[in-house]
Amino acid sequence: MDIKASDIKNLRERTGAGMMDCKKALVEAEGDFAAAEKKLKEWGLAGVEKRAGRATNEGRIFIAESATSIAGIEIACETDFVSRNEDFIAEGQKMATICLDKNYDKPNDELEGKVKDLASVIKENITLKRVFLVKAGAGEMLHSYMHGEGKIGVIVKAKSDKPAALVSPEVSGFIHDVALHIAAFHPMFLDQSRIGKDWIMEQEDIFKKQVEGDEKMKGKPANVIEGILKGKLNKLLADICLLDQGFVKDEKQKVSAVMASIAKAAGATLSIVDYVYFRVGEN
Numbered sequence: 464m465d466i467k468a469s470d471i472k473n474l475r476e477r478t479g480a481g482m483m484d485c486k487k488a489l490v491e492a493e494g495d496f497a498a499a500e501k502k503l504k505e506w507g508l509a510g511v512e513k514r515a516g517r518a519t520n521e522g523r524i525f526i527a528e529s530a531t532s533i534a535g536i537e538i539a540c541e542t543d544f545v546s547r548n549e550d551f552i553a554e555g556q557k558m559a560t561i562c563l564d565k566n567y568d569k570p571n572d573e574l575e576g577k578v579k580d581l582a583s584v585i586k587e588n589i590t591l592k593r594v595f596l597v598k599a600g601a602g603e604m605l606h607s608y609m610h611g612e613g614k615i616g617v618i619v620k621a622k623s624d625k626p627a628a629l630v631s632p633e634v635s636g637f638i639h640d641v642a643l644h645i646a647a648f649h650p651m652f653l654d655q656s657r658i659g660k661d662w663i664m665e666q667e668d669i670f671k672k673q674v675e676g677d678e679k680m681k682g683k684p685a686n687v688i689e690g691i692l693k694g695k696l697n698k699l700l701a702d703i704c705l706l707d708q709g710f711v712k713d714e715k716q717k718v719s720a721v722m723a724s725i726a727k728a729a730g731a732t733l734s735i736v737d738y739v740y741f742r743v744g745e746n
Contacts, residue, residue, distance in 0.1 A: 464490055464493060464494060466486055466489045466490060466494065470489055470494070470496065471485045471486050471489065473496070474488065474489060474496065474499055474500060474503070475579075477500065478500055478503050478504075479579060479582065479583060480503045480583050481579070481580040481583040481584065482576070482580065484503060484506070484583065485499070485503070488500070488502040488503050488506075520539070520541070520744050521539065521540050521541060521542055521543045521545065521546045521743065521744070522537060522538050522539035522540050522546055522592065522743045522744065523537070523538060523540075523546045523551070523552065523555055523612070523613035523614070523743065524536070524537050524609065524613045524614070524615070524616035524741055524743060525537075525538065525552075525555040525556050525558065525559035525613065526559055526607050526609060526616055526618075527556070527559040527560040527562065527563040528563065528605065528607055529563060530599075531598060531599045531605075532563060532566075532596065532597065532598045532599070532605070533563070533596075533597045533605050533607050533618050534559055534560075534562035534563035534566075534567065534568075534594070534595070534596045534597075535559055535562070535594070535595050535596075535607075535616055535618075535741070536555065536558055536559050536562060536574070536591065536592075536593065536594050536595075537591075537592040537593050537616075537741055537743060538551070538555050538558070538578060538581075538589060538590070538591055538592065539589065539590045539591075539592045539743070539744070540585075540587055540588070540589045540590075541587050541588050542587065545585055545587050545589070546612070546613070546743075547612065548585060550581070550584060550585060551581065551585060551589075554577065554581045557577075558574055558577055558578075561573070561574070561577075562574070562594055562596065563596075566596060567594055567596065568594060568595065568596035569594050570591050570593070570594050574591055574594065575591055578590065578591045593741070595618075595739055595741070597618050597620060597737075597739055599620060600622075602622050602623060602624065602626050603620055603621065603622045603736060604620070604621050604622075604623075604626070604629040604630070604635075604638070605618060605619070605620055606618070606619045606621070606635070606638045606639060606642055607619075607642070608639065608642035608643060608645075608646060610646045613743070614742065614743045615646050615740070615741070615742050615743070616739075616740075616741045616742075617642045617645045617646050617738065617739065617740055617741075618642075618738060618739040619638055619641050619642045619645070619735060619738045620735070620736040620737045620738065621634075621638050621641075621733065621734065621735055621736065622732075622733075622734050622736045623726075623729075623731045623732055623733050623734075624731055624732040625729075625730070625731035625732075628729045628730070628731035628733070631729060633725060633728060633729060634725060634726075634729050634731075634733060637721070637722065637725045637733075638735075640710075640711060640712055641705075641718065641722075641735060641738075642738075643711055644705075644708070644710065644711035644718065645705065645738055645740055646740070647711055648708055648711070649740055649742070650703055650704060650705035650708060650740075651703040651704070652703060652704045652705070653704065653705050653706065653735065653737060653738065654704050654705065654706045654707070654719075655700055655704055655707070657704075658700070658704075663696070666696060666699060667692065667696060670692050670695045670696060671692060673695075674688060674691060674692060705718055705735065705738065706718050706719040706722075706735065707719065718735075722734070722735065
């Protein structure tokens with residue numbers, strides 16, 4: 464029997480069941496929409512939409528990579544049990560590979576459809592939270608790191624005037640350590656040049672009000688107050704900027720200082736161009 468694609472689509476949207484299940488139900492119901500919907504309910508495949516209101520605070524990040532690109536997705540679910548389900552993991556990895564092969568950098572109908580199909584099989588509210596795509600340019604290298612069974616994903620983009628240096632044990636090891644550092648400390652910015660003036664002004668205003676409300680600061684000379692405010696801001700920037708943070712393996716040295724030492728030993732320039740940090744459940 465010839466089943467219209469539009470009927471399959473409408474049945475899928477109404478019930479949340481998978482595309483092939485909707486087609487099978489329509490075939491068995493000889494095209495009767497209501498009867499097909501009833502069959503899906505009888506098969507236990509029409510409850511996804513009812514589950515859509517339940518919280519999806521668990522999930523997993525999936526990454527696929529080539530020599531010049533890394534793509535990834537975050538798929539959210541309701542329970543940690545499902546995030547460790549073999550089908551969930553297998554389908555999530557397939558979707559990450561699709562993103563890599565097709566250069567997807569945001570959610571789309573194809574990915575949403577696959578997530579809905581997965582939800583209909585696993586019987587839990589499952590959603591596509593985000594998609595990301597990072598590409599390497601000339602003289603650049605990408606490195607990925609996954610932590611905690613896919614709970615945290617990090618991608619580091621590094622650059623050198625001598626690309627061969629990027630794959631040397633010392634340099635590649637440092638880049639891996641930077642990824643570990645980012646996973647552990649989650650810096651807000653790469654360096655101070657990435658921070659907008661409005662954000663800086665907002666922090667300065669906060670510190671100013673803090674000082675104004677501190678009785679110990681009453682009567683202090685203006686230059687002393689200015690120095691205190693500057694010190695507070697500098698400390699904050701050191702805490703939130705990757706290159707200013709104490710390195711994960713030697714907190715007495717800034718990340719930038721360790722990188723300079725590694726570059727000198729390698730006889731090449733070395734810089735961290737950018738990074739991506741994703742944690743399951745965070746916006």
